[in-house]
Amino acid sequence: MPRRGRSSSRVDRNALERDRRQNMKELFSRLGFLLPTPLSKRSSPELLDQATTHVKQLGQRVEMLKQKKQLLEGSSTDDQTTGIRDHMMGGAWSPVLTVSDLGSMLEVCVKSGSNKKFMLHQVIQVLVEEAAQVVALSYSNVGDRIFYTINAEAVSPRIGIETSRVRERLKELML
Structure with a gap:
């Protein structure tokens, strides 16, 4: 009997892991579509590097636009x-x-x-x-x-x- 419990928990763990990997794959795919330069086949680390770079560039652009706004307001x-x-x-x-x-x-x-x-x-x-x-x-x-x-x-x-x-x-x- 204990064997069956082990087998059942292993199947549950495998199913959870499969769902987790599928979820991660879907999230990486959605992240890839949000980037300005989509590449056809990217590894996850490349995708994360490109997303990090893009977010940093957006932050710099926000700062530049804030400065321009202050300049236009005369402050x-x-x-x-x-x-x-x-x-x-x-x-x-x-x-x-x-x-x-x-x-x-x-x-x-x-x-x-x-x-x-x-x-x-x-x-x-x-x-x-x-x-x-x-x-x-x-x-x-x-x-x-x-x-x-x-x-x-x-x-x-x-x-x-x-x-x-x-x-x-x-x-x-x-x-």
């Missing part, structure tokens, strides 16, 4: 960008300026209140006078704020753009 400054903090003045948002040096390119972000008189053509004029050619301009309205993004490149890449001079001239416009 962050660092070595390459200078922001003028916005504040309320009689119900109108004062303009916030951010200038980023991207090598031979320059990105100017301006946040302004919709009821604040802001002269975009003056910003473009400063860029042109500083030997920068506007290659892209976009804007969006969010509530009572207007966000402008101007991308400019040096007319002569060899000479480049003097970012500090552009930044100072644009700051004077915002005051």
